[in-house]
Ligand code: SF4
């Protein structure tokens with residue numbers, strides 16, 4: 194009944210602590226059902242193709258984020274989901290760490306909103322698929 | 326035996342039940358009246374001018390500091406020159422609508438946004454006016 | 469009854485009112501403490517670090533006071549400030565002590581203060597520096613977010629033959645200093661931003677902040693506005709509990725329960741969106757009322773959809789209380805008895821699952837909960853299953869309250885018209901508290917000269933984590949994840 198739009202299947206790894214995570218989990222649920230597009234949530238960064246950065250990140254977590262990003266296999270993409278991630282509205286700002294963060298991590302797609310609705314998440318993933 | 330018959334009827338009911346899943350890009354959920362989406366600038370419908378006069382009330386009231394307004398003076402009245410909204414910071418909170426005395430700004434129903442580069446998240450005056458297309462709830466049928 | 473007997477009875481009568489306690493404290497301590505602020509069920513006063521030990525001793529051991537539970541300790545090194553909360557469950561009153569140096573330049577020595585608190589309250593141990601536990605518990609380290617549902621903390625374990633000896637949950641990875649967030653914000657800006665302090669149920673921080681400011685201004689809120697506030701609170705309570713249930717079923721690995729729960733949660737979020745305009749961040753409560761009115765068609769819609777939601781949640785509960793796999797993972801695991809639960813200063817469903825009744829909605833009587841008849845569900849054993857089932861029961865009670873509110877919503881204005889910029893505040897600290905889904909959420913608000921507002925949130929996270937750590941001891945390694953998830957430690961701690 195439903196059409197398959199799968200070009201390539203994506204495993205996503207959701208990092209960070211924030212309100213946006215609820216909406217990502219909602220998009221996994223039966224109403225939005227993101228697995229129609231072959232997108233599923235991975236538990237380990239080694240399995241993931243897409244890293245989603247959302248929510249509040251403190252200094253310790255940004256360091257771990259680098260580790261997570263390093264553990265992911267190529268090719269890999271990064272999504273900035275929500276206001277906190279896009280504008281580096283991290284709670285501990287003006288830091289060398291933020292600078293290295295900006296240098297090391299280039300976002301591939303930005304999803305504005307606070308939090309963005311699940312539809313916006315699906316739309317972003319579809320656009321990311323178009324790009325690849 | 327009774328349970329088998331009961332389960333049979335439950336399953337039969339499930340065949341005719343409406344599916345819970347919304348096939349998103351093809352069909353969309355009609356979001357409710359008053360839901361908050363991207364801000365837009367309203368036009369005066371008679372003269373087709375932007376109502377906003379650049380009084381900067383919303384700039385001051387915005388909790389995320391995402392509005393930038395440049396305005397000038399003309400005949401003792403402020404006039405709007407530039408109006409930027411940084412979508413990356415906007416949280417669609419609606420405080421700017423609440424505070425505007427001229428009712429020049431409103432929230433549209435546009436909720437699906439995703440951009441490849443961060444520059445296109447900074448939208449300016451004319452783009453904000455164009456968001457009027459999204460001010461009806463089932464905008465995708467009209468686009 | 470003879471005269472002497474009567475007199476004796478009167479003398480023996482315990483003092484339960486905040487005013488009486490305020491007087492008693494005033495007599496006992498005199499000028500050792502600063503002025504006492506009274507906010508209904510919360511008292512607040514200043515103590516200098518030198519007098520703290522004596523004050524704590526008397527508060528704990530005086531038979532008239534008996535504040536024998538340490539509710540929280542909040543450190544604020546940047547502001548040279550320390551907040552200590554003492555709770556008496558029987559009186560239902562919290563005493564908040566603000567430790568401040570009289571000479572402003574002198575730094576507070578946090579370590580020695582916590583050491584002195586430790587003498588009187590055992591669970592102060594939790595708030596001291598516990599980095600060494602990282603090295604001693606190295607048999608297994610589970611980093612945060614690796615199993616996809618366990619957020620916000622790393623787990624350090626030491627165990628023998630699959631039985632856990634000691635567990636250490638370190639949440640430093642998710643600790644946030646929220647000062648930058650509220651820098652030069654006025655009241656309306658704060659209301660728009662404050663909801664991320666407890667984002668699972670985002671209406672509660674807003675409500676707590678507004679209640680505190682209204683308390684200071686002694687505003688009276690229109691009845692309709694109060695009812696709408698309660699309606700929203702209960703809706704958010706349901707949504708938060710549902711996301712807890714979804715999490716638990718994900719960890720147990722029951723996809724059916726997960727899908728059912730998320731479907732129901734979607735319905736609740738739908739109602740929330742109709743009322744407030746956003747699914748997660750409401751930004752709806754204002755000082756003196758609420759942002760906008762809800763019309764009758766919406767109320768009719770709510771009334772119509774409630775029975776269906778109730779029926780479906782009932783089905784999920786049946787699944788939880790009859791499925792053998794689920795029961796095997798939850799039942800009779802990680803007991804927490806009343807005495808222990810009280811000693812951690814637990815609040816909310818985790819406390820009530822152990823069978824102790826303490827709920828601010830009934831005890832403090834904020835908003836107008838006294839207008840409605842609802843019961844506070846209690847668990848019996850305090851095991852994992854009780855902690856899950858009690859959330860189902862709370863959902864039913866919340867649905868009942870929503871139903872009643874929707875039926876008798878009075879007509880009238882929804883907000884007091886007022887000019888926020890014209891309000892002049894007295895400079896004073898405020899403590900206000902609400903019963904949020906995981907426990908008691910408190911805000912310490914201080915208004916500084918020039919209407920600058922300073923906020924310190926005091927959430928239930930650390931109490932829950934402490935209780936979780938302790939009940940993990942002696943638990944089987946297989947039950948680790950279900951036990952942790954049953955305590956509902958999902959939001960990061962803000963300080
Ligand atoms: S962007 Fe908004 S919704 Fe998302 S985590 Fe940040 S504050 Fe929460």
Ligand code: SF4
Pocket residue numbers: 364386387388389390391392410414415416417418419420421422
């Ligand atoms: S909706 Fe809120 S965040 Fe966005 S521009 Fe308006 S006031 Fe600013």
